[in-house]
Every structure is written in C-alpha cells, then in structure tokens.
Amino acid sequence: MYVIIMGAGRVGYLVARMLEEDGHDVTIIELDRERAKELSGMVNGLVIQGDATDTKTLEEANIKQAAAFAALTGKDDANLLACILAKNLNPNVRTSLRISNPKNKRIFEEVSDLKKYFDFVISPEEIAAEYISRNITAPGFDRVLFPKEGAEIVRFIIDEDSEVSGKLVRDLKLPKDALIIAVYDEKGNLIIPSGDTKLPKKGQIIVFAKNGVLSEVKELLEKKVKGEEVQAS
Incomplete structure (x- = not known):
C-alpha cells in the first residue's frame, strides 16, 4: 500500500x-x-x-x-x-x-x-492523557483504551497458581459488561473462546470490558489458589 x-x-x-x-x-x-x-x-x-x-x-x-x-x-x-x-x-x-x-x-x-x-x-x-489517568487510578493492567466507549481491552496472565486455571469460561461468572475475546495457551496458540472453552493451565486471557467492571475482572482473573504463598526457608 x-x-x-x-x-x-x-x-x-x-x-x-x-x-x-x-x-x-x-x-x-x-x-x-x-x-x-x-x-x-x-x-x-x-x-x-x-x-x-x-x-x-x-x-x-x-x-x-x-x-x-x-x-x-x-x-x-x-x-x-x-x-x-x-x-x-x-x-x-x-x-x-x-x-x-x-x-x-x-x-x-x-x-x-x-x-x-x-x-x-x-x-x-x-489518548496519552486518558492512558496515564487510567493507570494512575486503576494500575496494574496491560491495556488498550477505547476512551469514547468507556471500555478497554486488557490482557491477563494465568498460570498453575491462578484460581481460574483449567476452568470453563462459562463457570467464571464474569460481570455482564466484560467478555473474554481471546485465549492463548502456553505455546501461543490462539483460541476464540465459547462458554465451553477450557482455560489452559498457563497462558493469556484477553478481555474486553467497560471501565466500571475492570476492578472486578482483575480480582477474579488474578486471584490465586489458597496456599500459593511460598514458605520462607
């Protein structure tokens, strides 16, 4: 072109x-x-x-x-x-x-x-101002902003310690204004998910969500299984 x-x-x-x-x-x-x-x-x-x-x-x-x-x-x-x-x-x-x-x-x-x-x-x-302000008020996201729509595309990393690891998408109980649009397994293979998609043990989850529910989504997808803390030697 x-x-x-x-x-x-x-x-x-x-x-x-x-x-x-x-x-x-x-x-x-x-x-x-x-x-x-x-x-x-x-x-x-x-x-x-x-x-x-x-x-x-x-x-x-x-x-x-x-x-x-x-x-x-x-x-x-x-x-x-x-x-x-x-x-x-x-x-x-x-x-x-x-x-x-x-x-x-x-x-x-x-x-x-x-x-x-x-x-x-x-x-x-x-866009830069919106990006900075969002990271000040809601830090910790790997994000793409949609300022006009009040929404973002956010990436989350999961591993064996993630509580959602291995679960079906339909069992995650995401808030209404959030949608998983892509899943990558450990090898980088792309999966366009449905409710029956089983999340990998390790990989990435790409979520499209309105700003108002991001904190709830973050808490859900970044939650670790009990006992994940490593004992000090």
Missing part, C-alpha cells in the same frame, strides 16, 4: 517506520528543511521538503496514486486543510487527521460538512 505522511515529528516518523516495517511504501512530506534532510537517511521512502497544504506538493508526492494520506503535524488547521486538499485531488484516498487540541477534535467530528474530508481522527495527546 502506498501511504503519504504529512509531518515527520515524533508521531509521523514512528508511523512511517512502522508502515515500512510492515512492507508498505511511504512518502513523507516535511516542511522543515533540516528535518527533511535528516529524515532522508533514516527512512527508506521518499522525503519531500515542502508544504502539504500546497496542491503542487501533494501532486509531487503522487497523491492520486496513494491509498492513504495521514496529516500528523502538531498544527490542527494545517492538518485539516491538507486532508481537504488530498480528498479533492484523490476522492478515494483514506485520510487520517491528527488533532492536538481535543476541543478541535470534537468540533471537527460534529460538523457534518467536514466529515467527508477525513476518515479517521486521532488525538495522541488525548
């Missing part, structure tokens, strides 16, 4: 590297001349020093052949304008809009006339 990224700060650069590692073709458009020069030796794809809010620059990057365009600078207005131009030049391109100000994110999502210009809106700052 051919992807154009506008802005190569920390977010844009990391996205470009990840895409290249997955085998995608990436072109970066970077306004800062020194940063563009630096990037040319750090990525495999083309680096264009220019302004992605300029039609000529987008055409130089071959926007009409791109499958995706990601505007990832720290400037909301520039990102929005670039997505609008990209869609006008290539109606089929999938646009990703970075919004640094969460207030702007809500405005852009609510204005119906703007929605047609971007397919995905992301606010790294908002």
